[in-house]
Structure formats: C-alpha cells, structure tokens
Amino acid sequence: MSQKLNAALLGASGYTGADLMRLGVRHPNIDFTVLTANTHAGKPVEEVFPHLGGVDLPQLQRADDINWSELDVVFCGLPHATSQQIVSEIVKSTDRPKIVDMSADFRLRDPAQYKAWYGNDHVDPQLQDIAAYGLTEHNRDAIRSKRIIACPGCYPTATLIALLPLAKASLINVEALIIDAKSGVTGAGRGLKQNTLAAEAGESLSPYAVGAHRHTAELEQEIGAVSGKEIKVNFTPHLIPMSRGELITAHLELESGKSVNDLRAVLESNYQDEPFVRVLSEGKMPSTGMVRGSNTCVINVFEDRIPGRAIVIAALDNLVKGSAGQALQNFNVAFGIEETTGLSQIPMFP
Incomplete structure (x- = not known):
C-alpha cells in the first residue's frame, strides 16, 4: 500500500498517545488529521510534548465535532468506559473507519466479566461481535x-x-500459574497520582492491586480459551522506579513427562518467523534494557531447582510492544500493510 490513510488519535495527551505519535509520524501510510485531548484543546502538540516540536502534526482539539466518515482509522487512547461510548457512536454513525482501541473496553468477550472487573455495564455489548x-x-x-x-x-x-x-x-498445568510482573511508572498513566511522584516511587519497589489486578481477566480468558479450561491465575504486579519497561516472571508446573527443553522447542517453533518476538539463547536473561523503545518482546525459559517446574521470563517496552507499537502492528495487519512498517526501531541503549 502506498497511499496515506487519514487517522485520528483520541486521547493524544497521555504517554501512550505520545508514543503513538512518535512512531506514527514516520509511518509512510499514516496521516494524523485529528488529534484530541479535551483538557489541552487548542494547543499545539509541542506545548504538551516538547519532544514532538518541529513535527508536522495538527493542533489538539476536542472530540465533539469530528466527521468520522472522513477517517480511515481511529486510534483510541481514552480511558475505559469513555472509550466504549465514543466507539459506539462511531460505529452507529458510519461504516468507516476501523478502530484500534488501546483501552480495556473490548478486550473481554463476556460483558458480565467486564462489569465484574471494571465496575460498570458495557454500553454496547453487541460491539464484541465485531471486535478482535x-x-x-x-x-x-x-x-x-x-x-x-x-x-x-x-x-x-x-x-x-x-x-x-x-x-x-x-506442556504446562494452566491451573497452577504464578505470574510475578513489574512495570515502569508510565504504566500508571500520566495523571497526577501520589504513588507515582518521584519522591515516593523513586528508590522504592511496590506491589499494587494484589490479587485483584484487572489484567488478570485477560490472562484467564485467553489462556483458558486455548486450553479449554476455566482457570484462575495468580498474578501480582509491581511498580518499579523507571519510566518505561516491563518484565514478567512466570512460575510454571510442567505436565507429566514434559521438560524445559520441550518448552524451549515450542517457543522457538512458534516464534522463529516472528519479527517482534525473540527467544533468547539458552541461559541468557531477558531484561527491559534489551527492548527499550522498540516493539520487541524477548523471552527465555529456565529450569527450576524444584523438580517438575520451570520459569519463563519475558520483557518488553510497556509503551511500545505493550501499547502504541502493538496498535501500529495491528493497524498494519488490518490494512494489509507490511507488518514491520514503522516499527523497525532498534532498542535504545543505555
């Protein structure tokens, strides 16, 4: 595809929005024609994000008067609950554009699960039929x-x-999963919160949402779907004092007769042709420093000293592969564009 597609980014003033603009302005098939940020409406982008100064981007605006039918794609970086309302409006008003939503509003296929984890009814649960x-x-x-x-x-x-x-x-007992996860403070969003202040987050590692983090529902949904079982996942996230990056450590019980070598063989087979997933060589430890600023996820598997158990570790940049980069990757797939387009950045070091 050679033509530019008209794109809107809703919620352009957050960290995810900033990274989507950073990546998207160099994408040969994206023309950002609409950028919304209600609290900053009327401002140039560089006033909110000085690092984007000198980049040809439209002024920030409110979302009230957008002509959705003039757009090819809408990237939605709004909070949950807000996102579903505006997506419902778009779908009811026009047959285009496609919507790439970075909120939680369409991740859970069961509306009852959405209400249980997010505390409110979905405004348009029928939209799940057209959501991937x-x-x-x-x-x-x-x-x-x-x-x-x-x-x-x-x-x-x-x-x-x-x-x-x-x-x-x-290969693994999906009913005995223990996931220890750590993320940089950008994962908490750009809003003012006491626990992400430099004086409180700096020099301090802290767990949060223990036993109740909303992302648990996605893990149980997707792992349960491929295993054919209803499962419960032990998932504990932690806030770590760095701006971006994420690392998860999964403690696994092997199925009878299976080994760490079996796990490695399956991971290597699944990802050998994937441009953004890399299974590291045996013994090499994944780290967030390997992936910072890139759309890459690195994985490795290790034998536990406890017989019949294994440890799998994965690292990615929470703002790129964990959000804006994955949104662009999905955009490429949805529009038949070479999947790596706009995402070939080498990780930053140091």
Whole structure:
C-alpha cells in the first residue's frame, strides 16, 4: 500500500498517545488529521510534548465535532468506559473507519466479566461481535476481518506471548500459574497520582492491586480459551522506579513427562518467523534494557531447582510492544500493510 490513510488519535495527551505519535509520524501510510485531548484543546502538540516540536502534526482539539466518515482509522487512547461510548457512536454513525482501541473496553468477550472487573455495564455489548482481541502474533485472521481491534493490556501482552504456545501444546498445568510482573511508572498513566511522584516511587519497589489486578481477566480468558479450561491465575504486579519497561516472571508446573527443553522447542517453533518476538539463547536473561523503545518482546525459559517446574521470563517496552507499537502492528495487519512498517526501531541503549 502506498497511499496515506487519514487517522485520528483520541486521547493524544497521555504517554501512550505520545508514543503513538512518535512512531506514527514516520509511518509512510499514516496521516494524523485529528488529534484530541479535551483538557489541552487548542494547543499545539509541542506545548504538551516538547519532544514532538518541529513535527508536522495538527493542533489538539476536542472530540465533539469530528466527521468520522472522513477517517480511515481511529486510534483510541481514552480511558475505559469513555472509550466504549465514543466507539459506539462511531460505529452507529458510519461504516468507516476501523478502530484500534488501546483501552480495556473490548478486550473481554463476556460483558458480565467486564462489569465484574471494571465496575460498570458495557454500553454496547453487541460491539464484541465485531471486535478482535489484538494480540497480533496469535490473532491475525480476526484482526484482518474485524472492525474493532482491542489491543491487549501491557501485562497480558508479555505474559500471553510467553505462555500461550505452552498452554496450547499442553506442556504446562494452566491451573497452577504464578505470574510475578513489574512495570515502569508510565504504566500508571500520566495523571497526577501520589504513588507515582518521584519522591515516593523513586528508590522504592511496590506491589499494587494484589490479587485483584484487572489484567488478570485477560490472562484467564485467553489462556483458558486455548486450553479449554476455566482457570484462575495468580498474578501480582509491581511498580518499579523507571519510566518505561516491563518484565514478567512466570512460575510454571510442567505436565507429566514434559521438560524445559520441550518448552524451549515450542517457543522457538512458534516464534522463529516472528519479527517482534525473540527467544533468547539458552541461559541468557531477558531484561527491559534489551527492548527499550522498540516493539520487541524477548523471552527465555529456565529450569527450576524444584523438580517438575520451570520459569519463563519475558520483557518488553510497556509503551511500545505493550501499547502504541502493538496498535501500529495491528493497524498494519488490518490494512494489509507490511507488518514491520514503522516499527523497525532498534532498542535504545543505555
């Protein structure tokens, strides 16, 4: 594809929005014609994000008067609950554009699960029929065919990339999963919160949403789907004092007769042709420093000293592969564009 597609970014003033603009302005098939940020409406982008100064981007505006039919794609970076309302409005008003949603509003296929985890009814549950779960490496066919693409949360992206092939191959006991996860403070959003202040987050590692993090629902939904079981996942996230990056450590019970070598073989087979997933050589430890600023996820598998157990570790950049980069990857798939377009950045070091 050679032509430019008209794109809107809703919620352009957050960290995810900033990274989507950073990546998207160099994408040969994207022309950002609309950028919304209600609290900053009327401002040039560089006033909100100085690092985007000198980039040809439209002024920030409110979302009230957008002509949706003039757009080819809408990237939605709004909070949950807000996102579903505006997506419902778009779908009811026009047959175009496609929607790449980075909120949680279309990730859970069961409306009852959405209410249980997010505390409110879905305003338009029928939209789930035209929504695809946007874990690119595992759902390309649906991403190509559906109008709404629900990008996974950052924690599920890392965890599911690491575990879905193993669960699908029946190598691990999916009813005994323990996931220890750590993310940089950008994962908490750009709003003012006491626990992300430099004086409080700096020099401090802290767990949060213990036993109740909303991303747990995605893990249980997707792993349960490939294993054919209703499961409960032990998932504990932590806030780590760095701006971006995410690392998950999965403690696994092997199925009888299976080994760490079996896990490695399945991961390597599944991802050998994937441009953004890399299974590291034996013994090499994944780290967030390997992937910072890139759309890459690195994985490795290790034998536990406890017989019959294994440890799988995955790392990604929560703002790129965990959010904006994955949104662009899904955009490429949805529009028949070479999947790596606009996403070939080498990780930053140091």
